[in-house]
Amino acid sequence: MKTPNELRTVNVMRYILPLREGGSLPALAEADDGFNYVLKFRGAGQREKALIAELLGGEIARLLGFKVPELVFAELDVAFGRSEGDEEIQDLLKGSQGLNLALHFLSHAINYDPLAMPVDPLLASKIVWLDMLITNVDRTFRNTNMLMWNRELWLIDHGASFLFHHSWHHWERNAKGNFPIIQNHVLLPQASMLDEANEALKPLLTPEIFKQIVSLVPKNWLLAGGESEDPSELAGVYEGFLSLRHAHADQFTKEANHARKTLI
Template sequence: MINPDIRTVNVVQYIKPLREGGSLPAIVEADDGFLYVLKFRGAGQGKSALIAEFLGGELARAIGLKVPELVFMNLDDSFSQTEPDEEIQDLLKFSVGLNLGLHFLSGAITYDPLVSEIDGITASKIVLLDSLISNIDRTHKNTNLLQWHTETWVIDNGASFYFHHNWPTWKNHLTRTFPLIKNHVLLAKASHLLEAAKKIKEILNQDTVEAIVSKIPEDWLTNEKETITPNDKRAAYITYLDAKISMIDTLAKEAQDER
């Protein structure tokens, strides 16, 4: 189900960086008393990666997958002033404002395709989700999945929607399939692709897609270096997702053929 309200919290303590992540996310505490993995707007791919992370997470949640709660996180400029590490100091400085947080799953372990268990319908849903959002980063090298309380949780969707790094050509992607699905870590276990495709089509109707896209913060859609407006970007994400959902049977066949 769609989360009706994405909460907004304030960062009150920077705890530690997660250096295994290329964008240097961090564990932080918020003013609600919970710990979160904070994804920074000032990191490599900037606000576009936050949008991809947000859309991918909420679409995954909508189709019944396990996703840590996503929250918008306000970061003020006080943290950079007390951080001794220059790299982290710069990251904090460039990330003042609204960022994205994922609820920290304490004790979770990285999904291991050799030993972790996952059922065929869940694996199929994840494979098709990543086909829909063009996620290039859920491979054996980097699974971006967690095992927590014997369940598989979807995290780290920031490498999705890569068309939004070159807005002038975004329409070229509307009819493309996703051949890179051949590298997906769960492809071998995705034994119910046609069933999963049917379920996803039933859930991800236009109203659902529009409701999720409408939650993207206006600030994340604003870029002075681009001529495309925030409203046009929002419309583009909706058009893109509608196009991909309409061809989900083709995407399912592509994944099935790669299996």
């Protein structure tokens, strides 16, 4: 059974260009290890919550065997971006000083095209299962958040997952509840083996693994929303949500099967 890895930390050396496809203005940047990364800023959009979701969702996907670009912590120096001419980008950089999150840039990768790139039914089913687990709303025909690289399917951008953390009330209900947005999932029409995906993936995750994954989240990210002064309390909510959601995997698998039947 795979276990979570400690994330490396890199220092951002050069801002190359903004990637304006995303509403949070991620950027292509070069780090001090010589590699390029897609940099996700804690000063953008949903701020630290988007980075927490990206980290948790990406690590869970990796542990389940999916192809996911390496996640790293990316340190942004106080002086970084002072020469940036675009005021919007300069404000974003100023608001993101310190620790951010980045994904290894897959050079020459192309966006997944659901009309031209059929996916194996079991793989499609496993991806749908993952997104049901983490309540990811953003893997649709409009925005697939998947890349083809070296003839393999890679998963990116999990920052729109874990909807419960935008309103901490009733997180248990959200963990056990339905997820009707799954009907918009780009791979749902191809996901004809959801029961098999559930049987294969459910045993790979445990409450202890969830605890280890959540422990990777920096404490100041947990505290940034102001919901609590105790990071362990908030970490415990994430652990509890994932464990409870995982315990109801049979239920959400049935829900995904039902949603698929309404499409075909």
